[in-house]
Amino acid sequence: MFNNTQVQTLNPPQRLLMGPGPINADPRVLRAMSAQLIGQYDPVMTGFMNETMARYREIFKTKNEWTMLIDGTSRAGIEAVLCSILRPGDKVLVPIMGRFGHLLAEIAERVGAKVHTIEVPWGEVFTPEQIEKAIVDVKPHVLAMVQGDTSTTMNQPLEHIGDICQKHDVLFYCDATASIVGNELPADEWKLDALSVGLQKCLGGPSGSAPLTLSDKCADWIQKRKKVEAGIRTAEHTDGTEPFVRSNYFDLGMIMNYWGEERLNHHTEATSMLYCASECARIVIEEGVDNCVARHKLHGDAMLTGIQALGLNVFGDLTHKMNNVLGVYIPEGINADHVRGQMLTDFGIEIGTSFGPLHGKIWRIGTMGYNARKDAVLQTLASLDACLHANGYKGPKGEAAIAALAHYK
Numbered sequence: 363m364f365n366n367t368q369v370q371t372l373n374p375p376q377r378l379l380m381g382p383g384p385i386n387a388d389p390r391v392l393r394a395m396s397a398q399l400i401g402q403y404d405p406v407m408t409g410f411m412n413e414t415m416a417r418y419r420e421i422f423k424t425k426n427e428w429t430m431l432i433d434g435t436s437r438a439g440i441e442a443v444l445c446s447i448l449r450p451g452d453k454v455l456v457p458i459m460g461r462f463g464h465l466l467a468e469i470a471e472r473v474g475a476k477v478h479t480i481e482v483p484w485g486e487v488f489t490p491e492q493i494e495k496a497i498v499d500v501k502p503h504v505l506a507m508v509q510g511d512t513s514t515t516m517n518q519p520l521e522h523i524g525d526i527c528q529k530h531d532v533l534f535y536c537d538a539t540a541s542i543v544g545n546e547l548p549a550d551e552w553k554l555d556a557l558s559v560g561l562q563k564c565l566g567g568p569s570g571s572a573p574l575t576l577s578d579k580c581a582d583w584i585q586k587r588k589k590v591e592a593g594i595r596t597a598e599h600t601d602g603t604e605p606f607v608r609s610n611y612f613d614l615g616m617i618m619n620y621w622g623e624e625r626l627n628h629h630t631e632a633t634s635m636l637y638c639a640s641e642c643a644r645i646v647i648e649e650g651v652d653n654c655v656a657r658h659k660l661h662g663d664a665m666l667t668g669i670q671a672l673g674l675n676v677f678g679d680l681t682h683k684m685n686n687v688l689g690v691y692i693p694e695g696i697n698a699d700h701v702r703g704q705m706l707t708d709f710g711i712e713i714g715t716s717f718g719p720l721h722g723k724i725w726r727i728g729t730m731g732y733n734a735r736k737d738a739v740l741q742t743l744a745s746l747d748a749c750l751h752a753n754g755y756k757g758p759k760g761e762a763a764i765a766a767l768a769h770y771k
């Protein structure tokens with residue numbers, strides 16, 4: 363017998379997600395996700411896979427052949443790259459400027475690499491000189507960095523890092539989950555060897571697929587660690603000369619054979635997520651990658667203008683702020699949980715809390731993907747204004763949305 367709870371239809375409330383991600387998915391992405399499944403080796407499906415590879419080459423501004431999806435959330439992409447390029451005992455340098463640098467270090471440590479870190483205080487970024495000095499000191503096999511760290515809202519400049527890595531023969535990996543298409547990142551021009559992202563921020567999709575790209579140099583290195591599992595292995599498959607990758611699921615060597623001409627039967631593709639990832643890319647390409655970055659800057663700046671007009675202080679080095687997230691100091695004497703709670707229950711708008719040293723000190727407000735829009739910015743500002751004043755705030759009243767409107771003019 364079913365009880366009432368078991369037979370109820372899933373019916374989530376209407377929310378406007380204005381935190382650091384996830385955000386509301388673009389309705390076109392949701393429609394693509396609901397398309398019917400087809401067989402994994404149906405030529406239509408392999409055609410979709412090739413099309414998805416081509417679309418993400420445009421998103422990443424790369425010619426890399428090996429541009430594909432990892433089935434899983436963004437950290438699946440991070441783990442696939444790090445476990446495929448780092449042998450146990452290899453040295454990796456991880457510059458940490460927030461929570462997600464710690465995540466890269468943690469994943470690299472679990473892979474068995476020797477992890478070296480350098481840190482700047484949360485709210486700052488590294489200079490190329492700091493990175494080069496650490497590379498000279500550590501002599502790592504890999505440099506692993508985050509571009510946009512949502513925990514601090516900072517966007518690490520990367521344009522000179524690839525040259526430094528090439529000069530010292532270091533593989534350059536970047537996690538751009540939170541920054542891709544909201545901030546500039548031309549993978550080839552900036553000489554990245556590996557780049558992985560997620561859908562749930564500026565790409566306007568749900569989490570669950572991690573697009574990534576590998577330079578030829580990086581792909582060649584991974585091929586040296588090749589091992590094809592028994593059961594699908596044929597006489598043509600030979601092992602690489604380097605120790606094999608310790609994960610089966612995340613072995614990029616086998617995943618390349620799956621996405622490439624061989625179509626090796628590795629995992630069963632998460633077809634609905636592929637539809638979704640492909641549609642996210644199509645929508646951005648239709649808009650233009652550079653236009654998409656410019657839209658994130660426009661709405662991010664409008665949010666900043668409104669927040670400042672509300673008399674609130676913003677967190678971190680503004681010259682290096684990501685276009686798509688803003689850290690806002692919680693005003694003294696204000697119950698932060700009441701304000702956030704009221705925004706959610708009375709206005710249906712979600713803004714974010716924060717982690718680590720910033721916990722309880724700042725809110726994080728996102729303007730990204732489908733929600734990098736004028737109406738979403740104005741609604742968020744007007745409701746934050748109302749909720750702050752309903753909770754005893756004494757700063758300027760009624761000016762936030764007006765200031766943002768003026769910014770748009």
Ligand SMILES: Cc1ncc(COP(=O)(O)O)c(C=O)c1O
Binds near residue numbers: 435436508511512
């Ligand atoms: C920069 C960065 N890296 C990695 C992640 C982890 O992503 P996921 O939760 O999709 O695994 C996030 C999530 O917010 C992120 O912002």
